[in-house]
Amino acid sequence: MNYDVAVIGAGVIGSLIARELSRYDIKVALVEKCNDMAMATSKANSAIVHAGFDAKPGSMKAKMNVEGTALMPGLCKTLSVPFKPVGSLVVAFSDDEMQTLQELLERGIENGVPGLEIYDSAKLREAEPFISEEAKGALWAPSAGIVCPYELTIAAVENAVVNGAEFIRNFEVKKIDFANGMFTVSDGESEINAKYVVNAAGVFCDEIAALIGDDSIHTTPRKGEYMLCDKSIGHLANHTIFQCPSKMGKGILVTPTVDGNLLIGPSALDIEDKTDVTTTAGTLANVLTAAKRSVPCLTTREVITSFAGLRAHCSRNDFIIEPSEKNAQFINVAGIESPGLSSAPAIGLYVKDMLIKELGAAEKADFKAEREEPVRFRHMSNEERKALIEKNPAYGRIICRCETITEGEILDAIHAPAGARDVDGVKRRTRAGMGRCQGGFCGSKVVELLARELGVEINEITKCGGNSKILYERTK
Amino acid sequence: MLNYDIVVIGGGPAGMAAALKAKECGVDSILILERAETLGGILEQCIHTGFGLHYFGEELSGPEYADRFIELVNEKEIEYKTDTMALEITENNVVYAVNKTDGLLEIQAKAVILAMGCRERPRGALNIAGSRAAGVMSAGTAQKYVNIDGYMPGKKVVILGSGDIGLIMARRMTLEGAEVKVVCELMPYSSGLTRNIVQCLDDFNIPLRLSCTVIGIHGKDRVEGVTIANVDENRRPIPGTEEYIECDTLLLSVGLIPENELTRAVGIELDPVTSGAVVDENRETSHKGVFACGNVLHVHDLVDYVTLESQTAGEGAAKFVLGGGEEPEYITTKGVSGVRYIVPQKVNVKNEGDVKLYFRVGQVYKNAKTVVKYNGEEIISKKRPRLAPGEMESVIIKNDMLKKFAEGGVIEISVEE
Numbered sequence: 001m002n003y004d005v006a007v008i009g010a011g012v013i014g015s016l017i018a019r020e021l022s023r024y025d026i027k028v029a030l031v032e033k034c035n036d037m038a039m040a041t042s043k044a045n046s047a048i049v050h051a052g053f054d055a056k057p058g059s060m061k062a063k064m065n066v067e068g069t070a071l072m073p074g075l076c077k078t079l080s081v082p083f084k085p086v087g088s089l090v091v092a093f094s095d096d097e098m099q100t101l102q103e104l105l106e107r108g109i110e111n112g113v114p115g116l117e118i119y120d121s122a123k124l125r126e127a128e129p130f131i132s133e134e135a136k137g138a139l140w141a142p143s144a145g146i147v148c149p150y151e152l153t154i155a156a157v158e159n160a161v162v163n164g165a166e167f168i169r170n171f172e173v174k175k176i177d178f179a180n181g182m183f184t185v186s187d188g189e190s191e192i193n194a195k196y197v198v199n200a201a202g203v204f205c206d207e208i209a210a211l212i213g214d215d216s217i218h219t220t221p222r223k224g225e226y227m228l229c230d231k232s233i234g235h236l237a238n239h240t241i242f243q244c245p246s247k248m249g250k251g252i253l254v255t256p257t258v259d260g261n262l263l264i265g266p267s268a269l270d271i272e273d274k275t276d277v278t279t280t281a282g283t284l285a286n287v288l289t290a291a292k293r294s295v296p297c298l299t300t301r302e303v304i305t306s307f308a309g310l311r312a313h314c315s316r317n318d319f320i321i322e323p324s325e326k327n328a329q330f331i332n333v334a335g336i337e338s339p340g341l342s343s344a345p346a347i348g349l350y351v352k353d354m355l356i357k358e359l360g361a362a363e364k365a366d367f368k369a370e371r372e373e374p375v376r377f378r379h380m381s382n383e384e385r386k387a388l389i390e391k392n393p394a395y396g397r398i399i400c401r402c403e404t405i406t407e408g409e410i411l412d413a414i415h416a417p418a419g420a421r422d423v424d425g426v427k428r429r430t431r432a433g434m435g436r437c438q439g440g441f442c443g444s445k446v447v448e449l450l451a452r453e454l455g456v457e458i459n460e461i462t463k464c465g466g467n468s469k470i471l472y473e474r475t476k
Numbered sequence: 477m478l479n480y481d482i483v484v485i486g487g488g489p490a491g492m493a494a495a496l497k498a499k500e501c502g503v504d505s506i507l508i509l510e511r512a513e514t515l516g517g518i519l520e521q522c523i524h525t526g527f528g529l530h531y532f533g534e535e536l537s538g539p540e541y542a543d544r545f546i547e548l549v550n551e552k553e554i555e556y557k558t559d560t561m562a563l564e565i566t567e568n569n570v571v572y573a574v575n576k577t578d579g580l581l582e583i584q585a586k587a588v589i590l591a592m593g594c595r596e597r598p599r600g601a602l603n604i605a606g607s608r609a610a611g612v613m614s615a616g617t618a619q620k621y622v623n624i625d626g627y628m629p630g631k632k633v634v635i636l637g638s639g640d641i642g643l644i645m646a647r648r649m650t651l652e653g654a655e656v657k658v659v660c661e662l663m664p665y666s667s668g669l670t671r672n673i674v675q676c677l678d679d680f681n682i683p684l685r686l687s688c689t690v691i692g693i694h695g696k697d698r699v700e701g702v703t704i705a706n707v708d709e710n711r712r713p714i715p716g717t718e719e720y721i722e723c724d725t726l727l728l729s730v731g732l733i734p735e736n737e738l739t740r741a742v743g744i745e746l747d748p749v750t751s752g753a754v755v756d757e758n759r760e761t762s763h764k765g766v767f768a769c770g771n772v773l774h775v776h777d778l779v780d781y782v783t784l785e786s787q788t789a790g791e792g793a794a795k796f797v798l799g800g801g802e803e804p805e806y807i808t809t810k811g812v813s814g815v816r817y818i819v820p821q822k823v824n825v826k827n828e829g830d831v832k833l834y835f836r837v838g839q840v841y842k843n844a845k846t847v848v849k850y851n852g853e854e855i856i857s858k859k860r861p862r863l864a865p866g867e868m869e870s871v872i873i874k875n876d877m878l879k880k881f882a883e884g885g886v887i888e889i890s891v892e893e
Binding site: 227275277280281304305389396436437438440443448458459463465466467470472474 | 576625
C-alpha cells in the first residue's frame with residue numbers, strides 16, 4: 001500500500017498527529033506494534049494536563065505545553081473524552097520551597113501560563129482540607145486539569161479512522177528503506193510505502209530513527225510506578241497536588257482521576273529495559289511514603305491496583321520535533337516525556353502543519369471533527385435507559401456488575417472504528433473489569449463476547465495481544 | 477410498575493431457599509431476580525461433591541444441590557427472571573432491575589430479600605508487585621473456565637490462599653492434567669475446611685506452605701513464574717527466604733467479600749467485620765422490610781448453612797408481609813476475645829422460638845471452650861476440641877432463656893483456653 005504519511009506509534013502523540021492529518025486529502029497510515037493503541041506510556045502516566053510553568057522558557061516543552069493545555073478542553077469536548085479542569089497546586093514544605101514557588105510563578109508568567117497565584121497555608125487548606133499540617137503554601141494553577149489519556153488516544157484513532165486514516169496493528173517496524181523519494185516500512189512480513197514517516201515511537205524513537213541511520217536520538221526509559229486507589233477516598237484531593245520539582249521530574253503527586261479514583265505516584269528511575277513495566281514492592285512503599293508527605297491520611301488499604309509506565313527521556317532534555325538530519329521526509333517526534341500528554345494536541349497540530357506545507361494538501365470537505373459519544377449506561381437516567389433498551393436490547397444485559405457496563409457497550413467497543421480486539425482493549429474502552437472485582441466475574445463473559453463477535457475460539461482471545469492468551473486447550 | 481409482596485435479589489441457594497420458605501409460609505406473590513442465565517448461582521460451577529451432607533444427609537454436587545431447589549421453585553410456581561440485574565433499591569422498597577426482554581423494570585415490593593452472594597478478592601487488593609501479565613486470576617474465575625466453558629486457564633499453577641475454592645481448584649486443575657506446584661497461605665493456618673485440605677491437597681501430594689506468600693509476578697505477556705517468600709508473625713516477607721517458582725498461572729483464593737453495593741446504596745447499616753448487613757434473628761436489616769441471607773450477609777463455609785439461614789430470612793419476610801408482629805425489643809450480640817463476629821447482631825427478646833447464633837473464631841484453638849454470657853453472666857459453656865476460622869460455629873439460645881432477657885441487654889460469646 002502507498003501512503004502519503006506513515007505515523008509510527010499509536011500513542012497519544014502519534015494518534016493525534018494521525019487525527020490532524022486525517023483532515024486533509026491525503027492517505028495516512030498509523031502503524032502500531034501492539035494489538036491496540038495506547039499500549040505503553042499513553043496508558044500508564046499521571047493523566048495530568050499541566051499548566052506549563054515547569055519547562056524552561058523558550059523550549060519546545062514550554063511552547064507545546066501551554067498551547068496544548070489551552071487546546072485540551074475543546075479537543076476533549078470534540079472527541080467526547082472526559083476532561084476535568086480541576087487546577088493544580090505545587091505544595092511547599094519549607095521557606096526554601098516557598099522561594100521555589102516564586103521561581104515557578106515567574107517562569108510560568110514568562111511561559112504565558114494564565115491565572116497563577118501563590119496560596120498561603122490557610123488558603124491552601126481551604127482548597128485541600130486533607131493537606132499536611134507541614135505545608136506552608138502552594139502555587140495555584142487554574143488552567144491545569146485531568147484527562148483520561150488512553151481514552152483520548154482511542155478517540156483520536158477512532159476519529160482518524162472515520163476520516164479515512166488506516167490503523168494497522170501488530171506491525172512492529174523492523175526495517176525502513178528509502179528509494180525514489182519513498183520509504184518502505186517493513187515488519188519483516190509485510191510492508192507499506194510512504195512519502196513521509198513520522199517517528200512517534202515513544203521510548204523506541206531512537207531505535208526507529210536508527211533504522212534510517214539517524215543516531216542522534218538517545219532515549220532512556222524512566223520508569224514511574226503508581227498506585228490507584230478506590231473511589232471511596234477520591235475526596236482526599238480536589239486538585240492535582242504536586243510537590244516541588246527535582247532534577248528527575250515533578251515528584252510524587254496525589255490527584256483525582258476523571259473517573260473519581262485517587263492516583264498517587266510516580267516514582268522516577270532510569271532503567272535499561274524498554275519493556276520493563278513491572279512494579280516493585282520497595283518502590284511502591286516509597287511512593288506511598290512520599291505521597292503521605294502531601295496527604296498524611298493515605299494508606300495502602302484503599303489501593304485497588306498498581307502499575308508502572310515509562311517516560312521517553314531524551315538526553316537533549318527537550319521535545320525533539322523536527323525532520324531528521326538524515327532525511328528531511330522523516331520527522332522525529334521524540335523525547336516526549338512529561339508534559340507530553342498536555343502537549344499532545346499542540347504537537348498534533350505542529351507536525352500536521354509541517355507535513356501539510358510540504359504535501360500542499362487541501363482540507364477534506366467532509367471531515368468529521370466530532371467523535372460520537374459512546375453510550376455510558378451507568379451515567380444515564382432510568383428514562384434514558386428505558387428508551388435505550390427498547391432500541392437495542394443488548395443494553396439491557398449487564399456484563400460488568402461493579403461498573404454497570406452492558407453487553408451493548410462492549411459490542412460497541414468491539415465494533416467501533418479501530419475497535420477492541422482483546423480483554424484489556426474492552427476494559428479501556430468501556431471500564432468493564434475496572435471495578436472492585438477487577439474482572440473476576442465479567443472477565444470470562446468479555447472473553448466470550450470477543451470470541452463470538454470476532455468469530456474465533458475463546459482460547460484465541462488474549463488479555464492484551466501477543467502471547468497474553470487467557471486460556472489453553474480444552475479440558476479432558 | 478410491577479407489584480410483588482416479596483422480591484428476592486439473587487437466585488442462588490440463598491434466594492431460592494428464602495423464596496420457597498416464604499411461599500410455604502403463605503406468601504404467593506414472590507419474584508426472584510437472577511443476574512445469570514440460570515438459577516443456581518455459583519453452585520452451577522461447583523461440580524465437586526460435598527454439598528448437602530447436613531441438609532439432605534447425602535453427598536451431592538453443586539449443580540445437584542441447586543437442582544433440588546430449582547425443581548421446587550418450578551413446582552411451587554414461584555416467578556423468576558434470569559439474566560436480570562437489580563440496579564437499585566429505593567427507600568420505599570422499589571427495586572429497579574434491567575434485562576433484555578423487559579427492559580427497565582420498576583418493581584414495588586412489600587419486602588425485599590437480599591441474596592446477592594459474594595465475590596472474590598482480586599489481586600489489586602493484595603498489591604503484589606511485578607508484571608501485569610495474563611495468567612493471574614481468581615480461583616473462582618478459573619473454576620468457571622474449566623467447569624463451564626471447558627477450557628484450561630493454565631498448565632503449571634501456583635495457588636495463593638488456601639480458602640476452599642483454592643483447595644478445590646488445586647484438585648480440579650490436577651485432575652485436568654495441570655501441575656499444581658504449591659498452595660501458599662499467608663496465615664499460619666488454612667482458612668479452608670479440613671476435609672478439603674485432606675481430599676484436595678494431601679491426596680494429590682500438593683504441598684501447602686503456611687506463613688508464605690507471593691511477593692512477585694514475572695513474565696511479559698503471560699505469567700512465567702512467581703517469587704514466593706515466608707512471612708514473619710506480622711505477615712511481612714522475611715528477606716532471604718525468596719524462592720522463584722516457574723509457572724504460567726497464579727490462582728488467587730484470598731478471601732470472599734459479600735456483594736453489598738445495593739445494600740450500601742440504600743443506606744443499610746453494615747457490620748465492618750462481616751461486610752454484610754447488621755440483622756436481627758429474622759435476618760431483617762436496619763431498613764424495614766429488607767432482609768438478607770446467604771453469603772451476602774456473611775461468608776459461609778457450607779451451602780447447607782446458607783439454606784438454613786435463608787429459610788429463616790424467608791420466614792421473617794413472610795411474617796413481615798403478612799403483618800401482625802409487635803414492636804421488637806432488641807438485645808445485641810457481640811463477639812469478644814477470639815470470636816470475630818456473631819450473626820445475628822441483634823435478637824428480639826419477644827421472639828417465640830429458639831434463636832441460633834452463628835459465629836466465627838479468629839484463629840485456631842485446641843481444647844478450648846466457647847462461653848456465652850448475658851450482661852457479663854455466664855449462661856452457656858461448651859468444650860470444643862478444635863475451633864478454626866474456616867469452620868462456622870453455632871450456639872442455640874433456648875426460648876425460655878431468651879424470655880428472661882430485657883431490651884438493651886448484651887450477649888457476648890468468647891473463647892476461653
